[in-house]
Amino acid sequence: MILLIRWFIRHHRSRNTSSEKVRGARTSHNGVLSLVLHQARYDLLGFLRNKQARFFTLLLPVAFLVILVGLFGNHIVGSEHVKASTYYVPGLSAMAVIAASFVNLVISITTQRESGVLKRRRATPVPAWVLIAGRALTAMAVSLATMSVVMVIGRFAYGADLPVRTIPAVALTAIVGSIAFCVLGYALSSLIGSADAAQPIVQATMLPLYFISGVFVPDVSLPSWLQHIAEFFPVEHLAGGLHHAYDPAVRGIGIAWSDLGVLALWIVAGLVIALRRFRWTPAAAAA
Amino acid sequence: MNTIERALPAAEQAAEVAGIDPVISVRGLLKRYGEFSAVAGIDLEVNRGEIFAFLGPNGAGKTTTVEILEGFRQRSEGEVSVLGVDPSDADGTWRNRVGAVLQESQPEPGLTVRESLDLYAGYYSSPRDVAETIALVGLEEKADTSGELLSGGQRRRLDVALALIGDPELIFLDEPTTGFDPSARHTAWDVIDGLRRLGKTVFLTTHYMDEAEHLADRIAIIADGVIVASGTPQTLGGRDRLDTTITFTLPDGVALSALPAQLQVIAEPSSDTTLVLRSHTPLVHVHDLSTWAITAGFDLPDLEVRRPTLEDVYLSLTDHGKDNTR
Numbered sequence: 001m002i003l004l005i006r007w008f009i010r011h012h013r014s015r016n017t018s019s020e021k022v023r024g025a026r027t028s029h030n031g032v033l034s035l036v037l038h039q040a041r042y043d044l045l046g047f048l049r050n051k052q053a054r055f056f057t058l059l060l061p062v063a064f065l066v067i068l069v070g071l072f073g074n075h076i077v078g079s080e081h082v083k084a085s086t087y088y089v090p091g092l093s094a095m096a097v098i099a100a101s102f103v104n105l106v107i108s109i110t111t112q113r114e115s116g117v118l119k120r121r122r123a124t125p126v127p128a129w130v131l132i133a134g135r136a137l138t139a140m141a142v143s144l145a146t147m148s149v150v151m152v153i154g155r156f157a158y159g160a161d162l163p164v165r166t167i168p169a170v171a172l173t174a175i176v177g178s179i180a181f182c183v184l185g186y187a188l189s190s191l192i193g194s195a196d197a198a199q200p201i202v203q204a205t206m207l208p209l210y211f212i213s214g215v216f217v218p219d220v221s222l223p224s225w226l227q228h229i230a231e232f233f234p235v236e237h238l239a240g241g242l243h244h245a246y247d248p249a250v251r252g253i254g255i256a257w258s259d260l261g262v263l264a265l266w267i268v269a270g271l272v273i274a275l276r277r278f279r280w281t282p283a284a285a286a287a
Numbered sequence: 288m289n290t291i292e293r294a295l296p297a298a299e300q301a302a303e304v305a306g307i308d309p310v311i312s313v314r315g316l317l318k319r320y321g322e323f324s325a326v327a328g329i330d331l332e333v334n335r336g337e338i339f340a341f342l343g344p345n346g347a348g349k350t351t352t353v354e355i356l357e358g359f360r361q362r363s364e365g366e367v368s369v370l371g372v373d374p375s376d377a378d379g380t381w382r383n384r385v386g387a388v389l390q391e392s393q394p395e396p397g398l399t400v401r402e403s404l405d406l407y408a409g410y411y412s413s414p415r416d417v418a419e420t421i422a423l424v425g426l427e428e429k430a431d432t433s434g435e436l437l438s439g440g441q442r443r444r445l446d447v448a449l450a451l452i453g454d455p456e457l458i459f460l461d462e463p464t465t466g467f468d469p470s471a472r473h474t475a476w477d478v479i480d481g482l483r484r485l486g487k488t489v490f491l492t493t494h495y496m497d498e499a500e501h502l503a504d505r506i507a508i509i510a511d512g513v514i515v516a517s518g519t520p521q522t523l524g525g526r527d528r529l530d531t532t533i534t535f536t537l538p539d540g541v542a543l544s545a546l547p548a549q550l551q552v553i554a555e556p557s558s559d560t561t562l563v564l565r566s567h568t569p570l571v572h573v574h575d576l577s578t579w580a581i582t583a584g585f586d587l588p589d590l591e592v593r594r595p596t597l598e599d600v601y602l603s604l605t606d607h608g609k610d611n612t613r
Contacts, residue, residue: 116392
């Protein structure tokens with residue numbers, strides 16, 4: 001993955017040294033879709049150059065896979081006789097999606113809002129939704145890339161089943177989850193008043209939810225009241241949807257419609273808050 | 288070059304008389320926050336191609352006004368037209384023609400100077416050339432440096448470049464040199480002077496007198512939400528009609544009463560031997576003084592003749608004036 005990042009950054013640099021290519025890119029910005037891609041490209045570049053973001057978003061889910069297998073072993077479990085890593089991989093895939101679409105997004109947009117970066121962009125003709133879509137696309141790309149790395153390492157290092165039949169279900173669940181957590185990220189950032197507060201607030205929100213939503217350890221071992229709390233929140237449903245798609249006992253295409261339905265409800269709730277509360281200007285300067 | 292540039296405002300005034308629309312026109316602008324009026328009914332007019340300085344102490348209403356003009360804040364009352372459009376319902380077409388250097392904004396995270404400009408160039412319909420814009424603000428050496436590694440002055444110049452990349456007709460600069468060391472300020476001034484040569488209209492807010500004097504064709508001073516003076520740097524607040532001060536130290540053993548009578552009259556009361564004369568006809572009075580000193584056989588080595596600075600005018604109109612009325 002590190003090689004992939006290096007390639008992206010280097011490729012980007014070589015693009016920029018050729019002014020002709022840049023000219024060509026610019027004239028094609030008549031299309032709004034290419035403007036979204038333009039925004040996503042630079043957001044992605046900014047993300048990849050941030051050490052902290054790389055560690056928490058790209059490395060941590062992979063590190064957790066190694067830690068969990070090291071801690072609890074990789075025994076053959078269940079009636080289907082699969083390795084324990086077949087359980088960890090979808091849970092940590094959910095973590096990968098949340099880390100990129102929610103944790104990193106909240107921290108970066110809160111910081112950019114408070115440091116005036118978003119306000120300066122809004123002083124240009126670029127439409128607001130292009131900035132939002134570009135950033136969300138970056139989050140989604142990073143989500144899917146990290147998830148793929150977790151899946152590939154799980155398959156080849158730990159023998160976790162790679163569910164070829166349900167790959168569309170895995171992808172659909174991850175994409176819906178990514179959209180839900182991006183929307184919720186925009187909603188939460190609108191409630192956070194300072195860049196310094198963003199990191200502790202998102203971590204404090206997500207860490208307990210990871211533990212009670214079956215991201216690290218199966219939630220069947222939890223007391224039922226805690227399971228009921230977990231069922232209210234979206235983490236449980238993203239992890240649940242991915243577990244379902246990974247479950248060798250599941251027949252058919254493996255889409256957990258009820259989990260996707262709950263995620264859709266969270267998208268609606270997030271949109272209501274984000275549309276009402278999201279601001280482009282620093283909270284501190286709102287006199 | 289300089290004289291040609293200085294002659295421009297007169298030409299602009301003539302153009303205005305001829306019926307050309309001003310770039311910015313503000314009538315009775317009012318902005319209330321609860322009971323408090325941050326801007327309490329101001330009129331402004333900025334003409335095409337001029338550098339207009341909006342001066343005032345912190346909290347006087349400068350940033351509120353400029354943010355209303357930029358379309359970031361809603362006004363409470365009054366009429367505002369910027370490039371013929373009400374900025375409160377400004378769209379992308381309008382923003383294509385306007386550039387803004389905000390008071391507080393950090394560099395684009397993780398991007399180099401060139402990449403930041405490439406990103407912003409993509410926002411506009413017909414952007415300027417990136418390399419040329421980097422050269423315009425003197426950041427060629429730093430083109431491939433991360434914006435976050437630039438010094439304060441360099442970051443501000445990057446901000447100016449980002450505001451220029453869309454090739455706007457009008458540029459807002461909100462306190463562009465606050466917190467700069469003297470050499471960084473002079474570099475920034477050179478950049479802003481360069482905007483004049485590009486034919487841009489510049490709306491500059493500042494609380495530095497020397498900045499306004501150096502850059503502006505016209506100045507308006509705001510204090511407590513109202514405009515207390517406006518004019519050219521030379522005539523602002525009746526500066527051209529204020530007294531010149533003549534300062535010198537009397538030689539040992541020479542009393543004030545030894546001076547010619549016409550100089551004693553204009554001398555300010557003083558406890559020590561340093562005298563301040565306030566003169567409406569400085570040439571005559573300096574002549575009288577030097578004739579007297581040469582005849583008496585001594586020099587006046589610290590003699591100083593000073594026109595009132597813009598700062599004197601400013602202080603008399605803002606804080607200083609307020610203290611006197613209390």
